[in-house]
Amino acid sequence: MSYLHTHLARVLALAGAHVALVALALIAAGAVALPLGVAAARRPRLGAWLLGGFGVVYTIPSLALLAVLVRFFGLGDGPVFIALVAYAQFMLVRNVVVGINGVDRAQIDAARGLGMSARQTLVRVELPQALGVMLGGVRVAAIAMIAIATLAGYVGGSGLGVLIFNGLTLHNQSMVVAGSLAIAALAILVDGGFRLLEARSFPGGRASA
Amino acid sequence: MWPDLLAHTLQHVKLALAALAVATTLGLPLGVLAATQPRVRGLLLSLTGVGRTLPSIAVLMLLLPVLGVGTAPAVAALALLAIPPIAINADVGIRGVPLAVLEAAGGLGMTATQRFARVVAPLAAPVAFAGIRTAATETIASATLATFVGAGGLGDDIVRGLQTGNPAPLYAGAVTVALLALAVELLGARIGRALEAP
Numbered sequence: 244m245s246y247l248h249t250h251l252a253r254v255l256a257l258a259g260a261h262v263a264l265v266a267l268a269l270i271a272a273g274a275v276a277l278p279l280g281v282a283a284a285r286r287p288r289l290g291a292w293l294l295g296g297f298g299v300v301y302t303i304p305s306l307a308l309l310a311v312l313v314r315f316f317g318l319g320d321g322p323v324f325i326a327l328v329a330y331a332q333f334m335l336v337r338n339v340v341v342g343i344n345g346v347d348r349a350q351i352d353a354a355r356g357l358g359m360s361a362r363q364t365l366v367r368v369e370l371p372q373a374l375g376v377m378l379g380g381v382r383v384a385a386i387a388m389i390a391i392a393t394l395a396g397y398v399g400g401s402g403l404g405v406l407i408f409n410g411l412t413l414h415n416q417s418m419v420v421a422g423s424l425a426i427a428a429l430a431i432l433v434d435g436g437f438r439l440l441e442a443r444s445f446p447g448g449r450a451s452a
Numbered sequence: 453m454w455p456d457l458l459a460h461t462l463q464h465v466k467l468a469l470a471a472l473a474v475a476t477t478l479g480l481p482l483g484v485l486a487a488t489q490p491r492v493r494g495l496l497l498s499l500t501g502v503g504r505t506l507p508s509i510a511v512l513m514l515l516l517p518v519l520g521v522g523t524a525p526a527v528a529a530l531a532l533l534a535i536p537p538i539a540i541n542a543d544v545g546i547r548g549v550p551l552a553v554l555e556a557a558g559g560l561g562m563t564a565t566q567r568f569a570r571v572v573a574p575l576a577a578p579v580a581f582a583g584i585r586t587a588a589t590e591t592i593a594s595a596t597l598a599t600f601v602g603a604g605g606l607g608d609d610i611v612r613g614l615q616t617g618n619p620a621p622l623y624a625g626a627v628t629v630a631l632l633a634l635a636v637e638l639l640g641a642r643i644g645r646a647l648e649a650p
C-alpha cells in the first residue's frame with residue numbers, strides 16, 4: 244500500500260492513460276461492431292460466420308495475440324489498441340445481434356405500416372429497443388479490455404500495467420501490489436458505473452450477461 | 453526449442469488441470485450449499501460479481517506477496533478465479549430441477565442422499581458442466597500469465613520470444629496456446645452436448 248501513498252500522482256496518471264487507451268479502443272470497436280452486428284442480425288448465416296470467427300479470436304489468450312501483433316506493429320500502445328478492438332468484437336457484435344433479434348416483431352411491423360423505411364425502422368425502433376442489451380455488451384467488453392490493457396505495460400505501452408511489470412523487473416513488490424489494486428479498483432468502478440447507467444436507463448431490469 | 457515447447461505445453465496443461473481440479477472440488481459443493489441455503493447463495497453471488505470483474509493478472513499479482521512465486525501460487529490464483537463460474541452453475545443447475553420431479557422421487561421412497569445422487573445430480577449435470585467448461589477455457593488462457601509469477605507454461609515461450617526479439621519461440625508458444633484454448637473449447641462443447649442428450 245505504501246507505493247500508493249508515495250506515488251499517488253503517478254498511479255493516477257497511469258490510471259488516466261489506462262482509461263484513455265480502453266475508451267479509445269472501445270469507441271473504435273463499437274464503430275466496427277455496430278454495422279457488423281446489424282448485418283449479422285439481418286443475415287443469420289453471415290451472423291453465424293462472424294460470431295464464429297470473433298469467437299475464435301476471443302478464445303486466443305491475450306498475451307499470445309498481443310505478442311504476434313507486436314511482431315507486426317512494434318512496441319507501444321499501438322498493438323494493444325488493435326488487440327483490444329479485436330477482442331471486443333465478439334462481445335459487442337453478439338449483443339447487437341441478441342438485442343436486435345429481441346425486438347418485438349409487432350413493433351417492427353407497426354413501424355413499417357406507418358410508412359417508415361427499413362433504415363428508419365432500424366434507427367428509430369430496433370436500435371433504441373436493443374440499447375439495453377447492447378449496453379450490457381459494452382460493459383462486459385469494457386471490463387475485459389481493462390484487464391487486457393494491463394499487458395500494455397509489458398510491451399512498452401502505458402497504463403497501470405507499467406506499475407506491475409516495472410515492479411516485477413525492479414523487484415519492487417509494493418509497486419506490483421499498487422498496480423494490481425489500482426487495476427482491480429478500476430475494473431470494479433467501471434463495472435459499477437455501467438450497471439448504474441443500465442439501471443437508470445432501463446429500470447425494467449433487462450440488464451443481462 | 454521443440455523439447456522446450458513440449459515441456460512448457462505439459463506444464464501449461466498441468467497448471468490448468470490442477471487449478472480446475474481444486475476449483476471443481478471446492479466449487480461444486482459450494483454450489484450445492486448455495487442451492488439449499490439462500491444466505492450462502494447471496495454471499496456467493498456478490499463474491500462472484502466481484503470475482504468476474506477482477507482481471508486475472510491482478511489476482512495473480514496480489515497473491516504474489518502472500519504466496520510467493522512458482523507453481524503453487526499460480527495454481528491457487530487460477531483456482532480462485534475458476535471457482536465462481538463452477539459454483540454458480542452448479543447452483544443454477546440444481547435449482548432448475550423441477551419440484552414435481554423431486555416430489556416424485558420422494559414418493560418413490562428415496563432418501564435425501566439417493567434423491568440427490570440419482571435425480572438431482574444427473575439433471576443438474578449439463579448446467580453444472582457448462583460452468584466447468586467456462587472455467588476451463590478461462591483457466592487455459594489465464595495460465596499464459598503464469599509465466600509472470602515464475603510458474604512456467606507456454607507464456608514462457610512467448611515472453612522469451614518478445615524479450616530476445618526471436619520470432620520462433622514467440623510464434624510457437626502463441627500458436628500452441630491458441631490451439632490449446634480452442635481444443636479445450638471444442639472438447640467442452642462436445643462433452644456438453646453429450647451430457648444434454650444422453
